[in-house]
Amino acid sequence: MKKASIIALTLGTILTGCSAATSESVTPATVTTATSAPTPAPEVKAMSADEVNRFKEYATKLKGGTFITEAEIVNQNEAIITYADYDSLKKSKPDSTITKDDFNGYWGSGDAVNKTLMEEPIRLLREFPELNKVKLTLNHEKAHLIEVDRATTEDYFKVNLSEIHADKSNEKWRNEIVNKFFTKDERKKYIEKFVK
Template sequence: MNKPIYTRWWFWVLIVIITLGIIQVVNTGKQTTQTALPSASPTPAGSQESSPEATITPSTTSASAVSAENSVAPSESPASASPGVTTPAATVQPSAEPSQTISADQVPLPKQEVLAYTRQLKGSPFIRDVGIGTDNIEIHFFNSFAEYKKANPSEKLTSSDYTNEFGSVDAVNAILMEVSTRLFHHFPGTASIDITLPYQGKTYSVSLTKGSVEKFYHTDLDSIKSEQQWRDQISSTFFTKDYRDQFAKRFVKVT
């Protein structure tokens, strides 16, 4: 009588071989699937990460380049064209005899030109010294005719000339008023002026700002562009006894 096949030893060996083969096939399929999925996944992920970098970086660079070009071009154009035309126009306006060719708002006051101009003003022969800063002018008159003569022995001016120049309080006020106003007008960048004038034991002085003087005259001194405008708006209107008294009351200190 034949034994059942499952009792044969080779039957079980065959079963084991078949089982191992199936397991091998299953494992191989899983590895293939796992290998395929990661290789597919990094590619899109990598492309998504690198794509924004490639997009943003060129965009930022090009934007900076455009911005730099735009920032340079406008700044060069106005600087070379507009100020070059308008600045001289602003500096010519103080009077018919301008002493500056460049606005004093941009450069310090021209010392030699200020000195030359002060020698043309009322009482100028008796000015002891003139101090000139970036936007300030300071003037000191001699304390007396004797002091003036000692400093200028070869000059021919007499004590009568000195007295005629400063012979009254009104004459002193006229000098303080006209000298300061003309300087503010002639040198538009002047911000402040200090003048000290001793006479007969008293010292008359003013410390003025351009704004305070313009407020007194109710005008913009820089808008006066000709001698005719100067006469109409300032000298013929305000250089009178009444206005000198008002000027002195507001600005002149006596010690």
């Protein structure tokens, strides 16, 4: 019993001494947290008035341009393209000489719908470096909708559209996009992934 009392007293003294030493020699740790400033959003490029006008002219030259009833730039860098169904086309362009057979023959031939849905948004993004997004609706038998942005397109095709735009020889365009991806099989994959 005497031995247990001595051990308890010794331990008590040691622990008291340690806690006293600790409170005198140790200062509380300062916790620093690194807060980073929010990452700024990527700079949104706005299309100039001249580029918007050029876009409107260019849109008429897209595949099936005769059937386009809307070609607008919204939010300064997003294109909206609408290919009308036959009835809407006739209301929008009453002087048009296109017959219903012409309309159905154009879209019903080969792979015309898929070609337009895949190729024309890419063409627009290549041609207009400030353009960030293309929303294209093609109305034939049903409404086909594709909405793609520059980053998604570049990632999918593993290309830089600004570099392709800068190449005036069009070699990059042909070698990196057209020859690789503008095939029936590649269009089918693309359509399955992006068309709603």
